[in-house]
Structures are given as C-alpha cells and as structure tokens.
Amino acid sequence: MNDTDFRVLLAVLVVALAVTALARRYALSAPLLLVVVGLGASYVPGVPIVPLEPDLVLFLVLPPLLYSAALESSTLRLRENLKRISQLAVGLVLFSTAVVGVAAWLLLPELPLASALVLGAVVAPPDAVAAASIGRRLGLPRRIMTILEGESLLNDATALTLFRVLLAAAMTTTVGAGTTILSGLEEFALAAVGGVLIGGAAGWLLHRARLRLADGALESSVGLLVPFAIYLLAEELHTSGVLAVVISGLYLGHKADEAGYATRLQEQAVWKALDTLLEALVFALIGLQLRVVVDGLGDDATRILLVSLALLGVTILARFVFVFPTIYLPRLLPRVRARGPALPWRGPFVISWAGMRGVVTLAAAFAIPAAGPDSPGMPGQSVVLFAAFVITVGTLLVQGLTLPVLIRRLHIRDQGGHGDVLDEAAVKQAAAEAALARLDELSDETTPETVTEQLRAWAQHRANSPWERLGRSDDELGEAPSLAFVRLRRAMLHAERQTFARFREMRRIDEGVMREMLRELDHEEAMLDR
Structure with a gap:
C-alpha cells in the first residue's frame, strides 16, 4: 500500500x-x-x-x-x-x-x-x-x-x-x-474438521496462557493478535481459517469468567471500538x-x-x-x-x-x-x-x-424481559447469601465492625436492585432505593473528580497521581452503570 x-x-x-x-x-x-x-x-x-x-x-x-x-x-x-x-x-x-x-x-x-x-x-x-x-x-x-x-x-x-x-x-x-x-x-x-480441531486446540492453549499471564493489558494485547494468528495458521494448513477463529472465540468467550476482571473490561472496550471501526469501513467500501x-x-x-x-x-x-x-x-x-x-x-x-x-x-x-497477460481468468x-x-x-x-x-408489524418482540429480571433477582439473592456466608467465615473479632457492616450493606444493595424492578411502577412507589443510590453516588463521584482536578491545578498533586485516583472512580462508575 x-x-x-x-x-x-x-x-x-x-x-x-x-x-x-x-x-x-x-x-x-x-x-x-x-x-x-x-x-x-x-x-x-x-x-x-x-x-x-x-x-x-x-x-x-x-x-x-x-x-x-x-x-x-x-x-x-x-x-x-x-x-x-x-x-x-x-x-x-x-x-x-x-x-x-x-x-x-x-x-x-x-x-x-x-x-x-x-x-x-x-x-x-x-x-x-x-x-x-x-x-x-x-x-x-x-x-x-x-x-x-x-x-x-x-x-x-x-x-x-x-x-x-x-x-x-x-x-x-x-x-x-x-x-x-x-x-x-x-x-x-x-477444512471443516481441521478448522474445528485447530480452533479448539488454540482456544484451549490461549486460555491456559491467559490464566498464567495475570496481566490485563498484556492479555488484551495478545487477544488482539489471536484472530489473525489462528486464521493464518489454519489457512496455511489448508483448513478453514474462518471456522478456526469462530471455534477459538466461542471457547474463550465461554471461559471468560475464569479470566481476570481487568481483561474482561479492557477486551470489551477494545473489541467494541474495533468492531465499530471495521464495520464502518467495510460497509462504506461496499x-x-x-x-x-x-x-x-x-x-x-x-x-x-x-x-x-x-x-x-x-x-x-x-x-x-x-x-x-x-x-x-x-x-x-x-x-x-x-x-x-x-x-x-x-x-x-x-x-x-x-x-x-x-x-x-x-x-x-x-x-x-480477471483475464490478463499471464492468465485467461475466469x-x-x-x-x-x-x-x-x-x-x-x-x-x-x-x-x-x-x-x-x-418486525414491528408482525409484533415479534422478546417477551422475556420480566422473566429475565426474575432470574437475575433469584441468582443475585443466592449470590448475596453465598457472599455473606463467606464473609462470616473470614470475619473474626479482629475484623473492624464498620468494614463488615459496609460489606453487608453493599451485598444486600446488589441483591435488592432486581427485586425492586419487579415491584410497582416508579409513579406508585417513588424512586427505587437502588436508583437513588446510583443517582446520589454519581453526584458524589462528580464532586470528587472536580476536587482532584482543582488540586492538580493548584500543584497539590501530580498528574500521574490524579489519573490513578480517577481510574478508581471510573471503575466504580462503570459498576454503577452495570
């Protein structure tokens, strides 16, 4: 080029x-x-x-x-x-x-x-x-x-x-x-059998390597190379590179819960941005x-x-x-x-x-x-x-x-919204109970009571949020506690960011220190959005 x-x-x-x-x-x-x-x-x-x-x-x-x-x-x-x-x-x-x-x-x-x-x-x-x-x-x-x-x-x-x-x-x-x-x-x-075998083997090996790296940035960098490397390897072996890429992606996606949280957050953001870029390019080229x-x-x-x-x-x-x-x-x-x-x-x-x-x-x-000097073409x-x-x-x-x-005229819509919220509520309640049981196992007389109370409150807040969506409408009940929590906490995060920026301008903190503190707040706000 x-x-x-x-x-x-x-x-x-x-x-x-x-x-x-x-x-x-x-x-x-x-x-x-x-x-x-x-x-x-x-x-x-x-x-x-x-x-x-x-x-x-x-x-x-x-x-x-x-x-x-x-x-x-x-x-x-x-x-x-x-x-x-x-x-x-x-x-x-x-x-x-x-x-x-x-x-x-x-x-x-x-x-x-x-x-x-x-x-x-x-x-x-x-x-x-x-x-x-x-x-x-x-x-x-x-x-x-x-x-x-x-x-x-x-x-x-x-x-x-x-x-x-x-x-x-x-x-x-x-x-x-x-x-x-x-x-x-x-x-x-x-091509089919070879693509499945290569994709499955590559996915298994990459997952094992990902667990050993324990470095979110490095794992995401390796992940960006995965589809190209697997596709090229499969095509060089005269099998289906497309199928190999798909199988490895399905395996790694299914095992994503075993990876680190940083890898999941970074990969999601990176792949969304890359998808947007590539899709915009290919449809414009069409x-x-x-x-x-x-x-x-x-x-x-x-x-x-x-x-x-x-x-x-x-x-x-x-x-x-x-x-x-x-x-x-x-x-x-x-x-x-x-x-x-x-x-x-x-x-x-x-x-x-x-x-x-x-x-x-x-x-x-x-x-x-096409037909040319060296080939008759098709x-x-x-x-x-x-x-x-x-x-x-x-x-x-x-x-x-x-x-x-x-789709609108045929009225084909996903009717599982209420059921999905009910499933989410049930599993979050079970997860909160398991988390609280684990907290009880690890807590002893040396654990500060304020720490355990905060952890219990946070676990209960997460368990309650889907149940609130199953109740009456906001007009009948008013603002749900989980929504009030998110609204107020976001306002608090905004105030904290403004304070960090003001101290940076006053030369009270270094730029690098401010970015580290902002990253902590960004992770918390990302959790609130979820």
Whole structure:
C-alpha cells in the first residue's frame, strides 16, 4: 500500500465514522446509511476509485469481526439451536449456490455453468451484521437472534470453501466433473474438521496462557493478535481459517469468567471500538464499489442489470423456499409433532427476510481472477462481479430498510424481559447469601465492625436492585432505593473528580497521581452503570 492508498483509506475511515455517528445520533441503521452514502460518493467528481482488496477483507477484517462476535455469543444457546443453525449455515448455502447458479446460467446463456455456480457460492452467505444491529435495537426474540448470529458465524466457512472448489473447476477443463465434486467434498471435510480441531486446540492453549499471564493489558494485547494468528495458521494448513477463529472465540468467550476482571473490561472496550471501526469501513467500501463494477461491463450493462435484479429476487426467494419446508415438513412425522406445538410462522418469516449479503460476498467476487497477460481468468468474471454487487446492495437496501417495519408489524418482540429480571433477582439473592456466608467465615473479632457492616450493606444493595424492578411502577412507589443510590453516588463521584482536578491545578498533586485516583472512580462508575 503506497502513500496515496493510505491517505484514501484513512479518508474513507474518517468519513465512515462520521456517518456512523450521524446514524447513531438519529437511531438509523449505520450499515445501510454507509452503503447509501458510499453509492452516492462513488460518482462524486474528485472522489478516487477505492477498489476492495480481497486480502484486506479476508485477513484483516473478517477474522476480528468473527472472533469478536464469537466472544459475545452464548455457546450454550448455540448448542441448543445447533440443528437449525447447521441447516442454514451448510444446507442453505449449498441450496442457494445451486439455485442462484442454475438461474444465472439459464438467464445468461453466454455464462458457463461453472462460472454461474461460482456466482451462486459468492452470494450464498448472508452477513448478519446489519440484521443483528436491527434485531437488537428492536428487541427480536433471543432464539431468533441466536439463529441469525450462529448462521453468520458458520456459513462463511461453508461458502468460502465451496467458492474455492467451484472457482478451481471454472478455471480448468482438464478435470472431470466427478473428480471435481469428489475432491471438493474431500476439501470441505478436511477444512471443516481441521478448522474445528485447530480452533479448539488454540482456544484451549490461549486460555491456559491467559490464566498464567495475570496481566490485563498484556492479555488484551495478545487477544488482539489471536484472530489473525489462528486464521493464518489454519489457512496455511489448508483448513478453514474462518471456522478456526469462530471455534477459538466461542471457547474463550465461554471461559471468560475464569479470566481476570481487568481483561474482561479492557477486551470489551477494545473489541467494541474495533468492531465499530471495521464495520464502518467495510460497509462504506461496499457502496464505493459501484463505479468499479459498472466500468467493467461494457455496452451490455442494461441487460446484465436486469438479469442481476432478477437474480436478486431469486436469492431472496431461495431463502424462503429453504427455511419454511425445513421447519414445517418434519412435522408430518408423528414423533416430531409429539415434541411440541409448531413454531408460529412469523419467526421463520423474519429469519427468511433477514438474509442481507455483505462484505464476504464482495470480497469473494473481487478475488475472482480477471483475464490478463499471464492468465485467461475466469469466464464471465465481470458479469459475476456486477451481479454479486447488485445482490449485495439490493439485499442490504431492500431487506435492510424493510426489516424494522416487518418486525414491528408482525409484533415479534422478546417477551422475556420480566422473566429475565426474575432470574437475575433469584441468582443475585443466592449470590448475596453465598457472599455473606463467606464473609462470616473470614470475619473474626479482629475484623473492624464498620468494614463488615459496609460489606453487608453493599451485598444486600446488589441483591435488592432486581427485586425492586419487579415491584410497582416508579409513579406508585417513588424512586427505587437502588436508583437513588446510583443517582446520589454519581453526584458524589462528580464532586470528587472536580476536587482532584482543582488540586492538580493548584500543584497539590501530580498528574500521574490524579489519573490513578480517577481510574478508581471510573471503575466504580462503570459498576454503577452495570
């Protein structure tokens, strides 16, 4: 990357973060707004062409985003919904590849079937970043969110492996179809099994190392390197780097309670900031590709655009055709019906509609070799690239803009709020009792009574706060004691900070001393926010 490329990328980052801030300020979907702004900016005079580099996305962007999502995912909930997630992450990817590929071959006779199937593999994996941001904001039920997030964690491995196999078949004429399919199945099995083994082993080793380091800053620094190192190692061993990163992230996230508190606080802040930066960059880059893909079409742009729009419809419809039968057809069997009532149709409908494509689709499309002096390239490369772009942007705008309306109209909201508070209240009460019992064990006649009384009061305060939320409304009861405690303590913390700053200006304390004392207050306020 030369100086000009670096300046352009930095400018894209600055603008993308500004657009993200604007979207959050007005409660808009940041990914969708970034795509729209990028589309408009791509034809503004003076805006340079910003090609999307596949290596940049597949190595520097995809691993940290998947790793961060895996850290925050619930391994237990994913395991409970593994059957449904596997159907989407494997079965739906294969189904979408075949349906879209055959449709493209029929609509574009000049496109070889192998190249058409490459297009199918490219657009097969949905990206749940946009769908998850909308779902969390509108309160989608937890099970639907788990299925969508689990699918996005695992489907990239299926799609990218399938893409490599089909691309190799599209660029060679010396290997028979049967041999290609057989070798493809062998490669997929090796990539999947190897990715799981490498990810699991790496996660186990890193967790043991994390427990021995006992240094929050060092642990967080190592954590930043983890997704890149694991991805590179797995890819060098010809397995799935995506799957290895996801498995290691799931393991380390599940074991996070055994790490130090400083590591958890720092990692949460670091990964949130990095996610925001990377997501802003990739969705802005998606929009900026319009001029790049249009310039490669030539004089047949109108017909290819119409065909691409038709393929957009096929891509959206294929998800419905797969999701509903896989959920409801097994209920024709009596033993399946005996397990419980059928799922309401609204949930599968939202899952079917939340199939927005994203940066992985475009990264794969841009990785297809074009014809050049040293290589014939893949036949139909420019057509596949343009169709992938139309499908990606089309799903982001059509489905992304209508998904919030759909969720509201269907009244699909997480109804577990009261139950969650009740569970929290019960477990906090049990935890307080265990903490007080431990306090009694450790206290003796030499322990100051004021210390034990303060600890008892704090434990009881934490146990009471969720019970208060289960009671009457604030209008009936007035301000809850826990809310009053937080309000007053925050005011006290503000007064303490002002005193520290005043003493620093008076040269009564050193700058370093003040920062240490501020850090103590910041930790306490972070606990109050929680």
